[in-house]
Amino acid sequence: MSEETVQREARAYEAVSEARDFHELKRRYRNFVVPWTIAFMTWYLAYVACNNWARDFMSHKVVGHINVALIFGLLQFVSTFVIAAVYGRFANRRLDPLAGGLNAKYKRERRR
Amino acid sequence: MTSLLVALADTEPGNQALTISLFTAVVAITLYITWLASRQNKTTADYYAGGRNFSGSQNGLAVAGDYMSAASFLGISGQIALFGYDGFLYSIGFLVAWLVALLLVAELLRNSGRFTMADQLAFRMRQRPVRTAAATSTIVVSIFYLLAQMVGAGTLVGLLLGVTGDTLKAGVIVLVGALMIIYVTIGGMRGTTWVQIVKAVLLMSGTLVITFLVLLKFDFNLSELLGAAAENSGKGEAFLQPGLLYGKDLVGQIDFLSLGLALVLGTAGLPHILIRFYTVPDSRTARRSVQWAIGLIGAFYLMTLALGFGAAALLETGKDSGVAASKGNTASVLLAEVVGGGSGSIGGAILLALIAAVAFATILAVVAGLTLTSASSFAHDLYVNVIAKRKVSEQEEIRVARYAAIGIGAISIGLAIPAQKLNIAFLVALAFAVAASANLPALLYNLFWKRFNTSGAVWSIYGGLISAVVLVIFSPVVSGSPTSMIPDADFSWFPLSNPGIVSIPLGFLLGVVGTNLGRDKSSANRYNQLSVRALTGAGAEVATKH
Numbered sequence: 001m002s003e004e005t006v007q008r009e010a011r012a013y014e015a016v017s018e019a020r021d022f023h024e025l026k027r028r029y030r031n032f033v034v035p036w037t038i039a040f041m042t043w044y045l046a047y048v049a050c051n052n053w054a055r056d057f058m059s060h061k062v063v064g065h066i067n068v069a070l071i072f073g074l075l076q077f078v079s080t081f082v083i084a085a086v087y088g089r090f091a092n093r094r095l096d097p098l099a100g101g102l103n104a105k106y107k108r109e110r111r112r
Numbered sequence: 113m114t115s116l117l118v119a120l121a122d123t124e125p126g127n128q129a130l131t132i133s134l135f136t137a138v139v140a141i142t143l144y145i146t147w148l149a150s151r152q153n154k155t156t157a158d159y160y161a162g163g164r165n166f167s168g169s170q171n172g173l174a175v176a177g178d179y180m181s182a183a184s185f186l187g188i189s190g191q192i193a194l195f196g197y198d199g200f201l202y203s204i205g206f207l208v209a210w211l212v213a214l215l216l217v218a219e220l221l222r223n224s225g226r227f228t229m230a231d232q233l234a235f236r237m238r239q240r241p242v243r244t245a246a247a248t249s250t251i252v253v254s255i256f257y258l259l260a261q262m263v264g265a266g267t268l269v270g271l272l273l274g275v276t277g278d279t280l281k282a283g284v285i286v287l288v289g290a291l292m293i294i295y296v297t298i299g300g301m302r303g304t305t306w307v308q309i310v311k312a313v314l315l316m317s318g319t320l321v322i323t324f325l326v327l328l329k330f331d332f333n334l335s336e337l338l339g340a341a342a343e344n345s346g347k348g349e350a351f352l353q354p355g356l357l358y359g360k361d362l363v364g365q366i367d368f369l370s371l372g373l374a375l376v377l378g379t380a381g382l383p384h385i386l387i388r389f390y391t392v393p394d395s396r397t398a399r400r401s402v403q404w405a406i407g408l409i410g411a412f413y414l415m416t417l418a419l420g421f422g423a424a425a426l427l428e429t430g431k432d433s434g435v436a437a438s439k440g441n442t443a444s445v446l447l448a449e450v451v452g453g454g455s456g457s458i459g460g461a462i463l464l465a466l467i468a469a470v471a472f473a474t475i476l477a478v479v480a481g482l483t484l485t486s487a488s489s490f491a492h493d494l495y496v497n498v499i500a501k502r503k504v505s506e507q508e509e510i511r512v513a514r515y516a517a518i519g520i521g522a523i524s525i526g527l528a529i530p531a532q533k534l535n536i537a538f539l540v541a542l543a544f545a546v547a548a549s550a551n552l553p554a555l556l557y558n559l560f561w562k563r564f565n566t567s568g569a570v571w572s573i574y575g576g577l578i579s580a581v582v583l584v585i586f587s588p589v590v591s592g593s594p595t596s597m598i599p600d601a602d603f604s605w606f607p608l609s610n611p612g613i614v615s616i617p618l619g620f621l622l623g624v625v626g627t628n629l630g631r632d633k634s635s636a637n638r639y640n641q642l643s644v645r646a647l648t649g650a651g652a653e654v655a656t657k658h
Contacts, residue, residue, distance in 0.1 A: 009641075009651065010641065012650075012651075013640060013641040013644045013645070013650070013651070014640060014641075016644045016648065016650060017640040017641070017643070017644045022644065022647075022648070025647055025648065026643070026647065029647060032215075033215045033216060036211075036215060037211075037212070037215055037216065040208065040211050041376070044204075044205075044208045044372075044376055045369075045372070047204070048201075048205075048368065048369055048372040049369070050354075051198075051201065051354040051358070051359065051368065052354075052358075052359045052365040052368055052369065053365065055353065055354055055355055058353065058354050059349070059352075059353040059354075063335060064335030064336070064338075064339065065335045065336075065338035065339040065342060065349075065352060066334065066335050066338065067352055067353065069197055069352070069353060069354055070197065070338075070352065073197075073200060073201075073204055074414075076204045076207070076208055077204075077207065077410050077413070077414060080207055080208055080210065080211060080406060080410060081406065081407070081410060083211055083215075084210070084211065084214055084402070084403050084406045084407075085403070087214060087215060087399075088399060088400075088403050091219075091396075091399060092396075096396060098648075099395075099647060099648040099649060102644070102647075102648040102650060103648045103649050103650045106644070106648065106650035106651065107650070110651075
């Protein structure tokens with residue numbers, strides 16, 4: 001890559017990084033992933049901790065031989081599936097359109 | 113152990129022939145795929161990233177194939193068969209971990225990197241120190257993991273084929289090693305990906321069949337299955353409750369917490385998983401592939417629950433049983449025989465051979481993925497950017513990667529043969545701990561922290577790597593207890609078997625310390641470029657056209 005291309009790319013990146021849409025994209029992404037990451041990590045660590053320190057609670061039978069521990073474990077599966085789906089929907093609707101627009105802006109800027 | 117081997121080998125010669133022919137079929141199919149794939153390998157993007165042309169569902173299957181090792185297929189169901197509920201805990205950490213990969217890593221890495229984990233760091237850091245550090249930890253993690261798989265393969269294929277004796281097991285290791293070298297050198301990422309896809313389909317369908325047959329025996333009543341498992345295990349309700357395997361005392365409980373942390377944070381730092389995200393055309397497809405992988409891996413672990421408790425309910429799992437002697441590894445295979453109609457029946461023989469072949473395909477696919485990862489990192493990070501110090505043509509780079517694959521394959525064969533008698537379970541846990549302590553902090557800081565710089569990256573990678581390895585060396589895993597690697601010596605001072613709870617925070621902390629000590633300001637200058645590229649895909653690598 002020539003020195004000129006490198007500089008042109010750097011300028012295009014700077015232009016995109018200053019765009020209002022980019023700040024909005026960053027804000028949306030952050031506002032989604034930070035709380036959700038805290039939520040699922042807490043939920044998972046609570047499960048790990050209950051296995052260690054709340055065994056009476058975990059051993060409580062709910063239906064037949066199915067106890068709280070098993071249900072808690074299966075709920076970890078459910079929450080993982082749900083969060084993965086919710087994130088996908090969110091990203092498709094709220095992130096991709098902005099990212100696509102900014103990507104186009106980058107291409108325009110680079111040609112200038 | 114011996115009695116089981118004799119039982120497998122002597123009573124079922126027809127079965128063994130069937131198993132061997134299915135093994136041969138697996139080898140033939142995968143080699144054919146590799147050959148087909150090799151004809152499209154022209155550029156480095158083809159060799160390292162399969163041309164970046166895979167679809168979300170294809171790469172999702174391949175990710176799942178790379179992730180579900182024989183250890184998780186046979187190991188987790190075996191642990192459930194022996195220890196009930198506690199055996200199930202590994203799989204939950206393994207699954208939840210994918211949310212870290214989905215939300216924080218997969219898409220951003222796809223947009224900002226090219227072929228290896230180091231690419232993403234090197235985007236805004238000084239090339240040589242960062243690439244050397246990242247390549248070191250990539251190769252160390254992959255070789256730990258690879259070794260565990262290969263030693264496991266020797267024992268496992270021995271069990272499945274009824275082969276005894278160390279020489280024959282060594283033969284199996286050499287065979288597995290030779291096949292993985294062929295897949296990787298000839299097929300590159302494209303061939304390896306197709307091998308993963310085939311393996312994932314085989315594994316999912318095999319597991320589905322056995323799960324269906326197990327549930328059929330219990331009228332699809334989960335409670336009844338659990339009750340029968342608890343009763344047959346001889347441990348009663350305790351079999352369904354936490355505490356049989358983990359957390360017997362306070363040290364054990366902290367150890368379990370430490371394991372839980374390494375499992376949930378390790379996945380998103382495993383190099384062989386990370387480079388899978390480069391095989392798709394864009395970040396959207398990377399997202400789709402992680403969603404696919406979560407669905408497949410989750411479904412698979414739910415099925416291992418039926419497999420494990422099914423084995424506990426239907427097989428003899430007491431102290432002197434074959435299942436216990438194999439540490440649970442034979443549970444799925446023997447269960448397949450029982451639900452197929454029992455020993456001596458045609459259905460039983462067919463299912464047993466089928467599941468054995470699935471396990472074999474699993475081993476081959478996982479070792480191929482790991483070899484490719486280390487070879488890529490050696491050629492792309494170390495050779496091109498550190499050793500050669502000159503312009504290297506794509507052809508030369510691919511040639512070096514191929515030689516590296518042969519070299520790494522040979523080294524792991526050489527290490528796996530004498531390691532046959534070692535307790536290898538800890539190698540996988542160690543790989544996860546290193547991935548979480550060395551790789552994840554650097555990856556996350558690089559993406560989300562502007563001031564993070566070269567020395568921060570180097571400190572967190574080496575710091576996480578060294579602390580995880582050193583803590584394991586001085587843990588009861590290596591010395592000081594009857595189940596240690598070296599039971600006769602005692603130089604252990606670290607009480608936990610899993611270093612994660614110390615080494616992961618340390619990796620993050622050292623990243624901060626290193627950043628503040630470093631004077632490299634240019635890393636921060638390129639942060640805006642990196643974050644634009646990571647979040648929008650502007651200027652990201654595109655798929656190759658054929």
